[in-house]
Amino acid sequence: MTQASSAARDAPPPTTDATVGAEWWRSAVIYQIYPRSFADANGDGMGDLAGITSRLDALKQLGIDAIWLSPFFPSPQKDAGYDVADYCDVDPLFGTLTDVDEMTDAAHSRGIRVIIDLVPNHSSDRHPWFQQALAAAPGSFERDRYMFRDGRGPDGAEAPNNWESVFGGPAWTRTVDAQGTPGQWYLHLFDSSQPDFDWSNPDVRSMFRDVLRFWLDRGVDGFRVDVAHGLVKADGLPDFTPPGSAGSMGGQGTTDSTAVLAPYWGQDGVHDIYREWNQVLAEYDGQRVLCAEAWVDPLQKMALWVRPDEMQQAFNFPYLETPWSGAELRRIIDESIAAFSAVGAPSTWVLSNHDVVRHASRLALTQENPQGHGIGPETADRPNIDIGLARARAASALMLALPGGAYLYQGEELGLPEAIDLPDEARQDPTWFRTNHERYGRDGCRVPIPWDADAPAYGFSATGASWLPQPDDWAPYARSSQLGVAGSTLELYSRALWLRKTHQLGLGAIEWHDAGDDSVLWFSNGPITVVANTSDQDAVVPTSLSEATRALESAPAPDGGIPADSTVWFLTP
Numbered sequence: 001m002t003q004a005s006s007a008a009r010d011a012p013p014p015t016t017d018a019t020v021g022a023e024w025w026r027s028a029v030i031y032q033i034y035p036r037s038f039a040d041a042n043g044d045g046m047g048d049l050a051g052i053t054s055r056l057d058a059l060k061q062l063g064i065d066a067i068w069l070s071p072f073f074p075s076p077q078k079d080a081g082y083d084v085a086d087y088c089d090v091d092p093l094f095g096t097l098t099d100v101d102e103m104t105d106a107a108h109s110r111g112i113r114v115i116i117d118l119v120p121n122h123s124s125d126r127h128p129w130f131q132q133a134l135a136a137a138p139g140s141f142e143r144d145r146y147m148f149r150d151g152r153g154p155d156g157a158e159a160p161n162n163w164e165s166v167f168g169g170p171a172w173t174r175t176v177d178a179q180g181t182p183g184q185w186y187l188h189l190f191d192s193s194q195p196d197f198d199w200s201n202p203d204v205r206s207m208f209r210d211v212l213r214f215w216l217d218r219g220v221d222g223f224r225v226d227v228a229h230g231l232v233k234a235d236g237l238p239d240f241t242p243p244g245s246a247g248s249m250g251g252q253g254t255t256d257s258t259a260v261l262a263p264y265w266g267q268d269g270v271h272d273i274y275r276e277w278n279q280v281l282a283e284y285d286g287q288r289v290l291c292a293e294a295w296v297d298p299l300q301k302m303a304l305w306v307r308p309d310e311m312q313q314a315f316n317f318p319y320l321e322t323p324w325s326g327a328e329l330r331r332i333i334d335e336s337i338a339a340f341s342a343v344g345a346p347s348t349w350v351l352s353n354h355d356v357v358r359h360a361s362r363l364a365l366t367q368e369n370p371q372g373h374g375i376g377p378e379t380a381d382r383p384n385i386d387i388g389l390a391r392a393r394a395a396s397a398l399m400l401a402l403p404g405g406a407y408l409y410q411g412e413e414l415g416l417p418e419a420i421d422l423p424d425e426a427r428q429d430p431t432w433f434r435t436n437h438e439r440y441g442r443d444g445c446r447v448p449i450p451w452d453a454d455a456p457a458y459g460f461s462a463t464g465a466s467w468l469p470q471p472d473d474w475a476p477y478a479r480s481s482q483l484g485v486a487g488s489t490l491e492l493y494s495r496a497l498w499l500r501k502t503h504q505l506g507l508g509a510i511e512w513h514d515a516g517d518d519s520v521l522w523f524s525n526g527p528i529t530v531v532a533n534t535s536d537q538d539a540v541v542p543t544s545l546s547e548a549t550r551a552l553e554s555a556p557a558p559d560g561g562i563p564a565d566s567t568v569w570f571l572t573p
Helices: 049-056 056-062 098-110 129-137 202-218 270-281 299-306 324-341 384-398 430-434 487-502
Strands: 027-035 067-070 113-118 172-176 182-187 223-227 252-255 259-260 289-292 348-351 404-409 510-512 522-525 526-531 549-553 566-571
Touching: 049 056, 049 098, 049 223, 056 098, 056 526, 067 324, 098 113, 113 202, 202 270, 252 522, 270 299, 289 299, 299 324, 324 510, 324 522, 384 526, 384 566, 487 549
Parallel strands: 027 067, 027 404, 067 113, 113 223, 223 289, 348 404
Antiparallel strands: 172 182, 252 259, 510 522, 522 526, 526 566, 549 566
């Protein structure tokens, strides 16, 4: 493995208070970068690492603490890089290892930490190990690194079990040997080009410990772990039919109020893996972190991923999926803080990412939209743009006042809605193809973001090239259209992040107050008191706050009240 050459990477990342309970990740605001769609430096229409480096000053100005990058490793790009062919290099689409080093150094020099994606559940079918496995015989050590099984029925013509892929269709594909004879089947919980590793194999565990060290040696500050609730499958690989209508990554279904655990999600053995990884990170200075993408319910179960000897953070997907309802939000906030506090971890808060409909659109939907399904031109439930943006601004202001860590997805600080009217021929998400166009998938939240209203591709690419087409009406959302403009979504985020850091809200605690109306949330965190109105009617300011300073408003309030679908922060002595 190539070692990092820069002396800067031999030093620990930016320093912070190392006191237990004040580690940087407990209160950090982490900004997700989807490299394909952030900034394109070479004009080929695909975002790249040099583009990220060129925009770091804008992120520092926004006020975030760290960036998390979705995969940039060598890949056939069947699933936008989540099909990894080499875990210790960079795909030429995005640059080189030198570009990673330069980006990391540039981020650290601005006090921004760097977290990268790791995809341990599966590799690409182009990974050398899988190519070796296909060429090897059943029962060989090469095949033992993946989930190869004999088929059922006459001549093994039926799949080993009835599992369905997250992307639709069967989760098994049959191999064909060099003579054209059908052979064993291999498991792929995602696309057929993404074979699942067998994590009972010591070679797999050893390889990933080496991968962790490779990137830690280069100076990265941690890893977001893709499908962290996967990896281990139940003994015997039993048939399973989800009894409920969970999202595609849901850890369980429910029937008659009884939780039913899928045999491929949330198995106990995953925790041994992350205990090993915890020890690897402990070899390095600088409070390195692991964050779990673990779609499991209930929150008490999710909290198992962040016990003191495992990961540091887990995405709070139940919070992301909570509707815009005061009563429901208060319930999930209380449950989140209680569940994570019980294991000594902070809760995290997140509203959007690269796998879900952007919350500026999702919060205005009136029908269920399971994770991964997406929305498009033929979706009957089209969101109202104005209502969606108002709720998104209010929800973000509410989220950023909560104690713990927070994740932002690129473009949400601009109020970007889902790109709904993408032409069919432009779509690239495997979900679109594997469901025979029944689900639009995730392309709508992955469209390259706008920087400059008057530039080609809105400043994403100097040539105007864009790997997914950008909507024609996005000029008002561009950063250039919002920077320094009072009342803009960008300025709302910047102000919220400044107040959050100034008053250490991430390390605080909330105290609830009785608003006398379930649709209104009212709580204090240090000197900041928050009132969020989730109803479609204006609310009055609580009498006790009548003399307090209005420090932040998600919507203008000329009459001094709390407008419908809005959040106000008050600064109290």
